[in-house]
Amino acid sequence: MHLDPRSLIAMAGFMSAMMAVVLLFMRRNYPANIHGLDYWAAGPVLWLVSTVLFSARGELPDFLTMVVANEALLLGAIVYYLGSRRFLGHGGGWALWGSVAAASALVFTWLTYFAPNYALRVAIFTVLMAALYCAHLRFLYRRGDKGFPMRLVQVVLALHILVLMARFASVIWGNAGSDLMEPSLYQTIYVGAYVLTVLMLSIGAILMATDRVRNELEYLANHDSLTQALNRRAVMQLCQEELERARRHGGGPSILMLDLDHFKRVNDTLGHQHGDAVLAHFAACARSALRREDRLGRYGGEEFLVLLPHTDARAADHVAQRIHTLLQAGHLLDCQLSIGLTSWRGPVDTLEAMLGRADAALYQAKDQGRNQTCAV
Numbered sequence: 001m002h003l004d005p006r007s008l009i010a011m012a013g014f015m016s017a018m019m020a021v022v023l024l025f026m027r028r029n030y031p032a033n034i035h036g037l038d039y040w041a042a043g044p045v046l047w048l049v050s051t052v053l054f055s056a057r058g059e060l061p062d063f064l065t066m067v068v069a070n071e072a073l074l075l076g077a078i079v080y081y082l083g084s085r086r087f088l089g090h091g092g093g094w095a096l097w098g099s100v101a102a103a104s105a106l107v108f109t110w111l112t113y114f115a116p117n118y119a120l121r122v123a124i125f126t127v128l129m130a131a132l133y134c135a136h137l138r139f140l141y142r143r144g145d146k147g148f149p150m151r152l153v154q155v156v157l158a159l160h161i162l163v164l165m166a167r168f169a170s171v172i173w174g175n176a177g178s179d180l181m182e183p184s185l186y187q188t189i190y191v192g193a194y195v196l197t198v199l200m201l202s203i204g205a206i207l208m209a210t211d212r213v214r215n216e217l218e219y220l221a222n223h224d225s226l227t228q229a230l231n232r233r234a235v236m237q238l239c240q241e242e243l244e245r246a247r248r249h250g251g252g253p254s255i256l257m258l259d260l261d262h263f264k265r266v267n268d269t270l271g272h273q274h275g276d277a278v279l280a281h282f283a284a285c286a287r288s289a290l291r292r293e294d295r296l297g298r299y300g301g302e303e304f305l306v307l308l309p310h311t312d313a314r315a316a317d318h319v320a321q322r323i324h325t326l327l328q329a330g331h332l333l334d335c336q337l338s339i340g341l342t343s344w345r346g347p348v349d350t351l352e353a354m355l356g357r358a359d360a361a362l363y364q365a366k367d368q369g370r371n372q373t374c375a376v
């Protein structure tokens, strides 16, 4: 079974055009801190150029339909890889892959005009594309996350590497044919895989960027921008979920209610900006005293709440003392604070009751002279 390569290439062109429009739109409208979108958008544009040139074989000079078309295809894959690098916070890549593209242009020109050899051209192009996809795959595997979009792109790259290896093998066995437009099973598989790869890589880029924006929006919706602590709604929700978990499985949490001492005085004497810096410093210190599963939330103003899952009163008191100690290390922004501590009292306990007790313990700490922890 084989399909007409020219129709398949036209399909790849159509898909590249659609994907280029979507990615260019995203590049224009997505936040500037999502890097790599411009490179990802350039990929399908170059692939579109390559498909138009490939389709014009016989009507335009060979230099355009062979050399430039192959270069546009290769460059599209290069800028797509560089887009992934930028998306994940890595620059570079131009020196190596730009040189590869330039050298390959010379070689393809030579093999088109001076020593025409279709099979050798295919072999070299296939090896270059496979090497580029391997570098891309290795980079995403080592630097990327384990989310679906990143995995999708990795699978697409891996599958295309297999197709390229099969194509290379077909050249070695003398089955490369004599022209890209020759209808054969090998050409159908190769060009068909190319169509799918163009589509799936572009979709992968769209999904990766959208996933990043969704994560950032979720972060903004759940965190306080000054201290990066969870906001009140988010930390309350986590407390509620933790209590439900404890009701089912036991091992309830402790809660710390923290309030900076005489913070109004800090603002009044040193200024509101200094007060803000103290709050951010406090939050960083508190976070460094916590385990990974503990949560710091801003309850309101200079009042914070710490959720310590699966923690009894003794262990919670250790955490509270660590926070006191860390905030007295002699830093310019150090401050003092009072802490109210309470622990889960079994399945009948509720979040409202725990917050009430933590609040009462906090006021006891304030009453007893501040800069201390009281437990109720």
Ligand SMILES: Nc1nc2c(ncn2[C@@H]2O[C@H](COP(=O)(O)OP(=O)(O)OP(=O)(O)O)[C@@H](O)[C@H]2O)c(=O)[nH]1
Binding pocket: 226, 259, 260, 261, 262, 263, 264, 265, 267, 271, 272, 273, 274, 275, 276, 279, 300, 301, 302, 366, 370
């Ligand atoms: N700089 C800054 N100040 C804030 C922020 N949120 C609340 N505050 C201030 O925190 C201060 C809290 O004052 P009070 O409630 O009187 O408490 P306090 O001075 O810490 O006194 P005690 O809690 O009794 O030790 C107020 O002056 C608020 O304006 C903030 O985001 N930034």
